[in-house]
Amino acid sequence: MGIRMKQIALFERGIAPTPIVEMSGDYGKNRYYIKREDMIPFSFGGNKARKAAEFYKEIKASGADVVMTYGSNSSNHCRIIANMASAMGLSCHIISPEENREMLYNTRLVEDFGAVIETCPVTEVSQTIDRRIDAYRQAGRNPYFILGGGHGNPGTRACVNTYKEIAAYEEQTGIHFDYIFHASGTGTTQAGLISGKLLAEAERCQQGQKIVGISIAREEARGREVVRQSIEDYLGDAYPRLFKEDALLFTDAYRMGGYGQYTQDVRRTIEEVMAKDGIPMDSTYVGKAFHGMKCYLEKYQIQEKKILFVHTGGTPLFFDLLDK
Ligand SMILES: *Cc1c(COP(=O)(O)O)cnc(C)c1O
Numbered sequence: 001m002g003i004r005m006k007q008i009a010l011f012e013r014g015i016a017p018t019p020i021v022e023m024s025g026d027y028g029k030n031r032y033y034i035k036r037e038d039m040i041p042f043s044f045g046g047n048k049a050r051k052a053a054e055f056y057k058e059i060k061a062s063g064a065d066v067v068m069t070y071g072s073n074s075s076n077h078c079r080i081i082a083n084m085a086s087a088m089g090l091s092c093h094i095i096s097p098e099e100n101r102e103m104l105y106n107t108r109l110v111e112d113f114g115a116v117i118e119t120c121p122v123t124e125v126s127q128t129i130d131r132r133i134d135a136y137r138q139a140g141r142n143p144y145f146i147l148g149g150g151h152g153n154p155g156t157r158a159c160v161n162t163y164k165e166i167a168a169y170e171e172q173t174g175i176h177f178d179y180i181f182h183a184s185g186t187g188t189t190q191a192g193l194i195s196g197k198l199l200a201e202a203e204r205c206q207q208g209q210k211i212v213g214i215s216i217a218r219e220e221a222r223g224r225e226v227v228r229q230s231i232e233d234y235l236g237d238a239y240p241r242l243f244k245e246d247a248l249l250f251t252d253a254y255r256m257g258g259y260g261q262y263t264q265d266v267r268r269t270i271e272e273v274m275a276k277d278g279i280p281m282d283s284t285y286v287g288k289a290f291h292g293m294k295c296y297l298e299k300y301q302i303q304e305k306k307i308l309f310v311h312t313g314g315t316p317l318f319f320d321l322l323d324k
Pocket residue numbers: 046047048076077149183184185186187188189190285286312313314
């Protein structure tokens with residue numbers, strides 16, 4: 001128990017600001033900075049670790065004895081939640097689609113953290129979750145369920161914190177970013193960054209950065225709508241006053257056929273960033289989005305701007321790519 005409690009100190013203290021550094025490589029005619037969310041010191045870090053820190057408080061307050069969530073064999077979220085549950089001394093139950101069972105590093109880690117992995121056809125995920133929650137309750141257990149990817153208000157709040165760190169960096173250094181780019185999946189990260197920006201703009205009466213979500217899976221209409229809805233859920237009463245459609249920049253132009261799909265150009269970009277900056281990027285999220293950002297800046301001929309790319313983690317997936 002002693003060792004477990006020490007790991008948890010990070011969640012009790014809250015996550016310290018992650019580094020923002022200027023990049024060395026020549027990725028186009030702008031200045032490029034990167035925020036290293038992958039360096040959050042828990043279970044290989046990433047935005048799922050940041051979200052988990054918020055869910056930690058909710059789980060503790062609820063008195064749950066089993067943490068449940070959903071995700072595929074490549075899920076960074078499932079790795080982090082399984083690790084956190086084990087560190088808290090709680091059981092962890094993961095529902096996962098049976099269609100994709102290739103053993104990836106994240107799959108291995110989830111198993112090593114002692115989580116139960118229950119597979120079912122992807123079309124039956126939501127019934128399986130409901131049934132399993134009921135079964136736990138009937139057995140006198142107290143489950144806490146987290147949506148896939150750490151979606152929901154606690155996850156959004158976590159990513160508002162990411163925005164606050166960016167704003168604090170700008171204030172300290174006098175460097176103002178014109179754009180913030182990142183990989184957009186469930187939309188939580190983007191909803192948090194945009195909510196943070198809207199709140200800061202209202203407070204300071206000045207225009208913030210353009211925040212561009214590069215979709216790694218969803219098509220534009222649905223992807224945008226989920227981000228917008230998450231912003232509304234988070235801002236609540238302030239939403240009608242603060243939200244403007246043009247604050248939500250989301251593109252599906254680089255989704256390359258959907259989740260997990262990437263091109264050889266993405267792979268070359270990943271190799272380039274590793275060689276020039278020593279930063280690992282995976283092909284499902286971060287490398288794909290970084291490459292999408294390069295294409296976007298070229299397409300719209302954006303030059304001589306200060307660009308911040310948010311590295312959202314996924315380091316175990318980088319190693320999966322090395323095996324291919
Ligand atoms: C989940 C994930 C994302 C996407 O974040 P969302 O909040 O789901 O949009 C991006 N990068 C990595 C590495 C992730 O694991």
